[in-house]
Amino acid sequence: MDSSLLAESKRIAGYRAADLVEDGTVIGLGTGSTVFFAMERLAERIASGLSIVGVPTSYQAAIRAREYGIPLTTLDEFPQLALAIDGADQVDPGLSLIKGRGAAHLREKCVADAAEEVVIVVDSTKTVDTLSAPVPIEVLPFACGLAFRRLTEMGGVPVLREGVKKDGPVVTDNGNFIIDCNFGAIPDPASLEQQIAAVPGLLECGLFTTFAEKMRVVVGEGRECRIVSLH
Numbered sequence: 695m696d697s698s699l700l701a702e703s704k705r706i707a708g709y710r711a712a713d714l715v716e717d718g719t720v721i722g723l724g725t726g727s728t729v730f731f732a733m734e735r736l737a738e739r740i741a742s743g744l745s746i747v748g749v750p751t752s753y754q755a756a757i758r759a760r761e762y763g764i765p766l767t768t769l770d771e772f773p774q775l776a777l778a779i780d781g782a783d784q785v786d787p788g789l790s791l792i793k794g795r796g797a798a799h800l801r802e803k804c805v806a807d808a809a810e811e812v813v814i815v816v817d818s819t820k821t822v823d824t825l826s827a828p829v830p831i832e833v834l835p836f837a838c839g840l841a842f843r844r845l846t847e848m849g850g851v852p853v854l855r856e857g858v859k860k861d862g863p864v865v866t867d868n869g870n871f872i873i874d875c876n877f878g879a880i881p882d883p884a885s886l887e888q889q890i891a892a893v894p895g896l897l898e899c900g901l902f903t904t905f906a907e908k909m910r911v912v913v914g915e916g917r918e919c920r921i922v923s924l925h
């Protein structure tokens with residue numbers, strides 16, 4: 695997909711998701727370029743009278759939301775959210791996801807858990823038959839060596855994520871490191887998510903397999919979009 699069609703696909707998905715937001719609600723604001731389009735549309739709706747408050751999932755989301763004039767709060771203040779809008783890196787037919795390109799998946803998973811409904815916005819290049827992208831994993835720096843050992847024992851190929859315009863490892867908004875672990879094709883993402891969660895020091899991985907029942911995925915393709923859910 696060329697870059698202008700890709701941007702249009704993201705825009706159409708983001709706008710459609712923002713139109714699902716109801717007045718008077720508290721919503722999760724995910725991280726990434728597709729969610730920015732949802733924020734752009736929310737800003738338009740706020741200018742027309744929509745009243746919402748957002749819980750940002752990252753510094754990036756908070757900064758952009760402020761630029762758009764979206765009022766913000768915290769998950770501590772509102773541990774129950776009506777809806778969360780977020781992006782994804784891959785989506786399979788059972789609505790399992792890989793997230794975390796932006797290293798924000800730990801907070802994104804907390805916000806998805808808090809939300810009654812999760813709306814995922816993607817362009818059509820993100821839909822796959824089987825998840826296979828490297829899985830981002832937030833790791834306690836103290837446990838990095840152990841994490842490499844355990845992930846290798848699981849059959850993965852772990853790589854410490856390095857900064858761009860910053861020497862050394864990426865440091866997350868929570869002060870931790872990110873390992874991108876390549877498992878090849880992932881036929882049973884729920885089982886892999888559980889295995890990773892069982893390793894001390896691995897704080898959260900980018901596999902999202904437990905939210906499918908309350909999820910809608912808005913898939914943008916050029917000027918069209920479709921909404922996928924399990925029911």
Ligand SMILES: O=C(CO)[C@H](O)[C@H](O)COP(=O)(O)O
Nearest residue numbers: 726727728781794795796798
């Ligand atoms: O998981 C994420 C950040 O941690 C993003 O939501 C995901 O990477 C999608 O980003 P984009 O919409 O820019 O493709």
